[in-house]
Amino acid sequence: MRIFKATFCAILLSGIWLAPVQAQSLLENQSISFGTFGLVPVQTSGQVIIDLAGTTTVSGAVISTAPGQVGNFTVAGFPSLTQVTITASQVTALSTAGSPPGATLSLSDFVFPDPAIIGNDTQLNFDMGATMTTDGTIIDYVAGAYSGTIMITVVVP
Numbered sequence: 001m002r003i004f005k006a007t008f009c010a011i012l013l014s015g016i017w018l019a020p021v022q023a024q025s026l027l028e029n030q031s032i033s034f035g036t037f038g039l040v041p042v043q044t045s046g047q048v049i050i051d052l053a054g055t056t057t058v059s060g061a062v063i064s065t066a067p068g069q070v071g072n073f074t075v076a077g078f079p080s081l082t083q084v085t086i087t088a089s090q091v092t093a094l095s096t097a098g099s100p101p102g103a104t105l106s107l108s109d110f111v112f113p114d115p116a117i118i119g120n121d122t123q124l125n126f127d128m129g130a131t132m133t134t135d136g137t138i139i140d141y142v143a144g145a146y147s148g149t150i151m152i153t154v155v156v157p
Contacts, residue, residue, distance in 0.1 A: 025076045026152065029125070032071030034132045038063045045136040050129045052111055061134060071128040075154050078118040086112040086126060087153045094132070094146035105146055106133050128152075 034048040039061050046060030048068060056067040078084060093104035109131040118124045134141070 025074075026154065027074045027076075028071070029074060030069065030072040032128055032130060033068045035064055035068035036066035038065060039134060039141060046134045048132045049109075050131075052113065052127050052129045054127075054129075061136070071130075072125065073128065073152065074123055074125045075118075076123040078122060078124070078156070080118060080120045080122055082118045082156060084116050084118060084124065084154050085114075085157050086116050086128075087155075088112075088128065088130075089151040094148040096142055096144040096146045104135070106135070107131065107148070107150070108133065110150075 032050060034050060035056055037048060037058065039046065040063060042061055044061050046058065046062035048062055048064070049057040049059075050068045050070055051057070052070065054067075054070050056064060058064045075084070088110040093106055095104045107130050111129040113126050116124060116126055
């Protein structure tokens with residue numbers, strides 16, 4: 001059995017849309033990481049799930065060798081005790097240099113605290129979890145660090 005190992009770290013904050021109240025800042029304190037893992041060379045997909053507690057769960061063709069971590073962010077500038085809704089784009093592909101076209105890892109099922117309420121200091125520090133899925137074509141993946149961009153949206157409902 002041949003196992004491909006790679007470290008997949010991701011998430012660069014690309015933007016924020018806030019309405020009707022506009023925040024002053026959104027800071028990425030820690031990127032989400034799906035840890036280090038190997039891929040069993042079979043024609044089946046696999047998943048790495050990072051939940052809000054920071055637990056790493058793997059399934060399918062994935063063998064975890066080091067756990068991942070949640071992403072952590074701070075949003076500031078909303079009025080105190082304002083409830084906000086946090087979402088992220090659902091179509092995000094992670095890739096690495098040297099990979100053939102189509103050898104990407106998809107992200108989905110982003111999780112955030114709910115409800116999310118701005119503190120008395122007009123800030124909210126929050127974690128983000130997500131699911132990363134392989135496409136089942138193990139042969140196309142190149143070992144390395146895979147990265148991508150996620151658009152985070154914070155709105156006042």
